[in-house]
Amino acid sequence: MGIFEQLSGYLSFSFVRYALIAGVLIALCSSLLGVTLVLKRFSVIGDGLSHVAFGALAIATVLHLQNNMILVMPVTVLCAVLLLCANQNAKIKGDAAIAMLSVSALALGYLIQNLFSQSANVSGDVCSTLFGSSSILTLSKLDVWICVGMSVIVMAVFFLCYHKIFAVTFDETFASATGIRAGAYNFLIAVITAVIIVLAMNLVGSLLTSALIVFPALSAMRIFRSFRGVILSAAVISVVCAVGGILISILASTPVGATVVAADLAVLSSLDVGWAIINTLHILFAIAIGGSWAKERAGGAFAAIIAFILINNITGQIFGVTADMLNDSTAVVHSLFGKEMLVSSYFTSVLGSPALNMGVFIGIISGFVGGIIYNKYYNFRKLPDALSFFNGKRFVPLVVIFWSVIVSVVLAIGWPVVQSGINAFGIWIANSSDTSPVLAPFIYGTLERLLLPFTC
Numbered sequence: 001m002g003i004f005e006q007l008s009g010y011l012s013f014s015f016v017r018y019a020l021i022a023g024v025l026i027a028l029c030s031s032l033l034g035v036t037l038v039l040k041r042f043s044v045i046g047d048g049l050s051h052v053a054f055g056a057l058a059i060a061t062v063l064h065l066q067n068n069m070i071l072v073m074p075v076t077v078l079c080a081v082l083l084l085c086a087n088q089n090a091k092i093k094g095d096a097a098i099a100m101l102s103v104s105a106l107a108l109g110y111l112i113q114n115l116f117s118q119s120a121n122v123s124g125d126v127c128s129t130l131f132g133s134s135s136i137l138t139l140s141k142l143d144v145w146i147c148v149g150m151s152v153i154v155m156a157v158f159f160l161c162y163h164k165i166f167a168v169t170f171d172e173t174f175a176s177a178t179g180i181r182a183g184a185y186n187f188l189i190a191v192i193t194a195v196i197i198v199l200a201m202n203l204v205g206s207l208l209t210s211a212l213i214v215f216p217a218l219s220a221m222r223i224f225r226s227f228r229g230v231i232l233s234a235a236v237i238s239v240v241c242a243v244g245g246i247l248i249s250i251l252a253s254t255p256v257g258a259t260v261v262a263a264d265l266a267v268l269s270s271l272d273v274g275w276a277i278i279n280t281l282h283i284l285f286a287i288a289i290g291g292s293w294a295k296e297r298a299g300g301a302f303a304a305i306i307a308f309i310l311i312n313n314i315t316g317q318i319f320g321v322t323a324d325m326l327n328d329s330t331a332v333v334h335s336l337f338g339k340e341m342l343v344s345s346y347f348t349s350v351l352g353s354p355a356l357n358m359g360v361f362i363g364i365i366s367g368f369v370g371g372i373i374y375n376k377y378y379n380f381r382k383l384p385d386a387l388s389f390f391n392g393k394r395f396v397p398l399v400v401i402f403w404s405v406i407v408s409v410v411l412a413i414g415w416p417v418v419q420s421g422i423n424a425f426g427i428w429i430a431n432s433s434d435t436s437p438v439l440a441p442f443i444y445g446t447l448e449r450l451l452l453p454f455t456c
Helices: 003-010 014-039 043-062 069-085 094-115 122-131 141-160 162-170 172-177 182-204 209-221 227-252 256-279 281-293 297-319 360-377 385-390 392-430 439-450
Strands: 332-334 340-342 347-350 353-356
Touching: 003 227, 014 043, 014 141, 014 162, 014 182, 014 209, 014 227, 014 256, 043 069, 043 094, 043 182, 043 209, 069 094, 069 182, 141 162, 141 182, 162 172, 162 182, 162 227, 172 182, 182 209, 209 227, 209 256, 227 256, 281 297, 281 360, 297 347, 297 353, 297 360, 297 392, 353 392, 360 392, 385 392
Parallel strands: none
Antiparallel strands: 332 340, 347 353
């Protein structure tokens, strides 16, 4: 039986459909508020409140409440308000208060479940509550409706107060100065956080709720820079990971909570790897071209790396650019022809040193410099006996150093002109939707394709 046939069979069961509905709604709500909590540096509060919810759930279980939400929700909301909106004059503040409250609640909950448990499998009950091993698959129809109702309320409040939450998130002082009641909206954020924590316990358990809130937000921040873009992408990532995690856990018989969190972690890790590759693409170009162009891959790649480091370092030194100037948006230098150059537009940091911002072009140039020089001098044997140690392959780095200086001077003279042309071309491409709707994309695509041979 194929995977799709298996999924179709599982979806015929009501508990699977309930789990998917609740999982999507919980993931959606968690992602919305997760961005705000991460930006306000309140990420750890999710972990703290989840422990509080666990302790309250243990008490509700001992009291044999028909619906544990009656106790768990108010207690969690109260603690959230105390943690997020407590007076600054409190004796215990910030992370210390969160740590004290969370550990105390966790210990108290576990103690109560052991002392007053009516179940023969106390360890299993605790594990399910803490890690969400199967909680989402045991929801009743009433639980799902409660989840739907609370999720709708959370999303409605968030979207209705979107602009106010945005202002309070980024600059609370400025928001207060413009007439926004920052304290009231912090209170609102606290209440919503508590509600989401209680809901998320059904999906991933008490100990893993912070991951459900934080991971999608961190992943989205690696893709978009705008608040709205981060919110929307976090929602998509969270929902996809929740649905995928639930389905995988059903097919593979793995714990639901841990599987959902693992899916979120996989997305975050893949984005980190992707951006790491993009940020080091110029180095990869240098190594690839140097290794493929030279008669010996290792030797050519090594020579290309030396050229890459030296050329970048020297171009920064020629213009006298420092690390502080890179962080100054108003800093300027002058080209060798006297033209004023904005440092932030023409320079970047490469391996910790200021350098001309040449993107992958510096990798291509360094790769050819290293490969060509290696092919020409790897078998050099003309040095006198006193210097015979440097014959052969040892002579290659010396020649690379010499030519790197020359190439750096040439680039220092010519690249600012080229960069100005690239900037002008980019502006033309960006503004050509009306003036050149066919020609501009054609030119851009052609130039992009021309780079493919250098990547092979």
